[in-house]
Every structure is written in C-alpha cells, then in structure tokens.
Amino acid sequence: MIGLKVSHHLLLCATPTKAKCCDPTVGAESWSELKRMVKELGLEKPDRPEGIVLRSKADCLRICERGPILLIWPEGVWYSDVTPNKIQVILNEHIINQNPVQEWVHKETPFRHRNA
Template identity: 65%
Template sequence: MSGISHHLLLCATASKAKCCDPTVGAASWDRLKQLVKQLGLEDPGRAAGIVLRSKADCLRICERGPVLLIWPDGCWYGEVTPERLEPILRQHVIAGEPIEEWLIQRTPMRCNQATAN
C-alpha cells in the first residue's frame, strides 16, 4: 500500500441541519461511498494511495451545504450534491485540479517537521 492520498470529509447529515437539507446530505453521502468504491479509490494497491472518506456531523461552515473538505489540499466545496461528486472526484482527487468555481474556502495544511540533528 502506498499510503493515503486524500481524506474526504463530508458534512452532510448535521444534527442541526443548518447547512443543507438532510435528505440531500444523505444522498450525497451515499453517492460519495458509491463513487469511492466504483472508481477504485479505496484499493490498497492504488499507486497514488487510498482515499479515505468520513461523514462529519458539522464542519462549522453552516451555509451552502453539503460541504466537502478535501485533505491535505485544504479545499472546501459547497453545495456538494450527488451530481457534483463525480466531477469533484475525477477532476480534483484523481487529476489533481480543483474545480475553482465550486470552492468556498481554502485552508492549506501546514506540516511542522522536526529537523534531525
């Protein structure tokens, strides 16, 4: 196994339902699970590394949901309906090109690396 290439966090079924209609959120979550499997993104033999997915109750952006956060890229997508998931996975996760017009925020990950002495 090559490791992990991406972790997808989908805020889709928030208990407070402030960011999206819970039925849309649930449908997006179901579609995400289906596509990750269908596209072979969870295959341990995948050269680029596996893609993890997690359903989040709330990512604290209570608007334009469902909201998808892609790590380590720090890209936040809004209005992630089931129809938007396949283009996001194919263009961003697989091809490495974020879909700029659907992004609502960027928070690049910073790694603190200890220097060896």
C-alpha cells in the same frame, strides 16, 4: 489501515444533527454517491499507487451554511452546495486528475508545511 499510504481524506457534512447547513435529503444522497464513487473508482484499494482515499461523514464542519460541505485534505479545499452530480465531477477532477474544481470552492485552508 496502519502503514497504508493515504492520498486524500474526504469529509462530508451531509446529515448534521442540527441540520444547519443543508437539506438532509440532499446530504444523504450526496454521501451515498460519494461512497459509490469511491468504490467504483477503486480509490479504497490498498494497492492504489497514489494511496488510498479515506472518507468520513462529519456531523458539522463549522461552516454551517451552503451545505452539504465537502472538505478535502491534504489540500484543505472546502466545496459548498455539494450535490450527487458535483460529487462525481469533484472526485474525477480533484482526486483523479489532481485539478480542484475552482468554481465550486468555498475556501481553502491548506496545512502549513513544517521544515524538516
């Protein structure tokens, strides 16, 4: 993993311990679909020119409503009310086509870039 170029990191609050933001059933289905799609689209291949896509299941992303919540770095885009079908669209549009799905965006918190 060290030295690999990373294009995106996907964090999904899917099955939180306290289940504040979502139905854990929808969350678990969304996480399964995310894992399946990342593999199917070849996003974890080390030789992917754009860099690999990392995925993590988070216990809570501090939004705690309208989940499952999907956070995508480096853009800092937070998607709410995620479903398996939305995962398919988001990965194709946001990750492959570099075009975030604005109608599903809950909020955006992009990193501020430091001047070199």
